Amino acid sequence: MLGPGDDAAVIGVPDGRVVVSTDLLLEGRHFRRDWSSGHDVGRKAAAQNLADVAAMGAVPTALVVGLGIPADLPLTWLDALADGFAEECAIVGASVAGGDITRCDLVVIGVTALGDLGGRAPVKRSGARPGQVVAVAGRLGYSAAGWALLEAGVPLGSSALQEAVAGHRRPCPPYAMGPVAAELGASAMLDVSDGLLQDLGHIAAASGVRVELDPQAFAVAEPVAAAAKELGTDPLEWVLTGGEDHALAAVFPADVRLPPSWQVVGRVVEGEGVLVYGREIGRTGWDHFG
Amino acid sequence: MLGPGDDAAVIGVPDGRVVVSTDLLLEGRHFRRDWSSGHDVGRKAAAQNLADVAAMGAVPTALVVGLGIPADLPLTWLDALADGFAEECAIVGASVAGGDITRCDLVVIGVTALGDLGGRAPVKRSGARPGQVVAVAGRLGYSAAGWALLEAGVPLGSSALQEAVAGHRRPCPPYAMGPVAAELGASAMLDVSDGLLQDLGHIAAASGVRVELDPQAFAVAEPVAAAAKELGTDPLEWVLTGGEDHALAAVFPADVRLPPSWQVVGRVVEGEGVLVYGREIGRTGWDHFG
Structure with a gap:
């Protein structure tokens, strides 16, 4: 409803409840730039948060991304990262709604995904019963x-x-x-x-x-x-x-x-x-x- | 509505739209552990995101936090950080709804704040008119x-x-x-x-x-x-x-x-x-x- 460029984004959540999941991905720990392209990292970072939302039984609607990047990071890598985010979001009909960027010695990616339950109850971890x-x-x-x-x-x-x-x-x-x-x-x-x-x-x-x-x-x-x-x-x-x-x-x-x-x-x-x-x-x- | 412990949190958003803002705070760049206590950093990290939500004309409802922490970080620092988050949230009636924690060489804090517009239009940056x-x-x-x-x-x-x-x-x-x-x-x-x-x-x-x-x-x-x-x-x-x-x-x-x-x-x-x-x-x- 309102995307990047303001203090905050505004996302429609017709259900009246929003599902939210957040993760931090760190270069060296969660990905290596010599093993994965910026595109791969964007898709992976998006995927792991969109999957958390899906695992509640919800449809992902939007991502917001906080990025820490080294001064010498090639701009092409950053472009590819953004493309990766957008492509993974497109699979589920979600969009990248906003973000924040700052300097850092290593690539740090904070991803938050939002989703809509469409009237369903959230599927938690605690509902399994013997016989199922x-x-x-x-x-x-x-x-x-x-x-x-x-x-x-x-x-x-x-x-x-x-x-x-x-x-x-x-x-x-x-x-x-x-x-x-x-x-x-x-x-x-x-x-x-x-x-x-x-x-x-x-x-x-x-x-x-x-x-x-x-x-x-x-x-x-x-x-x-x-x-x-x-x-x-x-x-x-x-x-x-x-x-x-x-x-x-x-x-x-x-x-x-x-x-x-x-x-x-x-x-x-x-x-x-x-x-x-x-x-x-x-x-x-x-x-x-x- | 559903907090830490599951894949994602569920937050009530009666308005049908959710305001969302995210920031990444890095040790050394955004705070120094020798100048600020864990409690200070928690309050500051929460405050800057809650303020982004307020600046849209919304009431902040929840925070989710992604944390990167060094192996040698004192547990007391982490406790104080969590207290700082909770106390700043309490000022506006919001709560910390979930998060993610991972190892990192420096303290990295990804904060995402959500808020509710209460039926109001979001106040953007683009609406200023001559004479105002x-x-x-x-x-x-x-x-x-x-x-x-x-x-x-x-x-x-x-x-x-x-x-x-x-x-x-x-x-x-x-x-x-x-x-x-x-x-x-x-x-x-x-x-x-x-x-x-x-x-x-x-x-x-x-x-x-x-x-x-x-x-x-x-x-x-x-x-x-x-x-x-x-x-x-x-x-x-x-x-x-x-x-x-x-x-x-x-x-x-x-x-x-x-x-x-x-x-x-x-x-x-x-x-x-x-x-x-x-x-x-x-x-x-x-x-x-x-």
Whole structure:
């Protein structure tokens, strides 16, 4: 309704409630300029906040961005960053509504996303109940596989390996599945930012339940499988513990009829924690397993 | 409505539009830990964003905060920061609704403030018209005076000097005057973050008008006068060019009856730029003057 250039932006929120999520991304910690282009970083920074909004069952409407940039940052990098933000927003029909820019020794990106619930109740982390099913939508393991390939410095000799690396540079969250899950009666939902086991641990803790996963239920995507083969490791580790793909994980009533984008991977029972292969995986993740 | 602990917060916005403003504050650039306590930094970081929302004529409702903190940051500093945020929010009846925390080599604070227009039109920068009057509410020159005292390292031997330094560490924006100005028919408004001359230049440019200030109309506050005397400088320079006090500057119809918090300091005429002492002051500020 009113965008950049004034003290503040004005965003329409017909619902009367606004969903808001904020993140800080730091060069060196969350991205590397030698591994990711400005365009990649813009898309990734936008994606992780838009996914947080979608994970509440809301439709993202706007981003505001605070930028810290070094004096010697090429203007082309900054342009590409802005393009990345705008393109990721366009996927969901949102826009960049405003921002702030300041000098800093490293690139710092503060992103805040807003969204509209369209009359739905927000889907929190605390609503999972025993007897319900756990399902995921979107990619799992791509970002971890791509990161491992970049770290190993191996040649990306196949399109599958290239796709894994692209998935690290830029997640593809299934935004539309957030509101869809809410409409289907999801009782708990989040986006997978730290790794599926760890994030489902948040649902288990907030809901006072145990989540049991069926490792056979996970379809390992070809890029993740190819990367694991290249590096001689177990792809399921990346699927279960890899972060930053921003898939959605949700809990539904057992009788739900899910569209094909959702894959049932487990169930909710009485107890606590997250079990896979019948054993509990701590919040510290895979290291405690095996 | 739903605060920290989920992917995103949910804030009530009865108006159907939400005002949103974001800023990035960096240690070393926007604050120094040896000059300001965690509590001061929290209040200042909150204040500058809440003031942006008030400058649209809105009532601030919530803050979300992204924090980057060094591993060796004392927990007491972080607690004090959170207290500062909460206390500044309490002044306007807003709350800290959520956030994000990450490791960083320096303290980085990304703040986003939301606000509600209560049915009023947002007061933009572009509505000033020739024949209208320019007025300010709140402090001018405190932050610049306090900064100069700290930089000079002079002993703060009087309560006036201490008050100037306190004003640097923590601004006191006249939040309530934002909605009041909107109700009184303000045609343009902003908060003074970069200095009155520079910020009024934004209104002049956005509105396509000239602003003429009457330097005699400014009451120099005692702490600012005392600091200028101590350092042998002109207090009006701080009043006209000092930033970070987050006073409100607004343009009103000439026949407005303003409450005592507002002080008329100039008028809007045809033309461009900002004139004081009958001469134009460039956007680079006081250096071009005298």
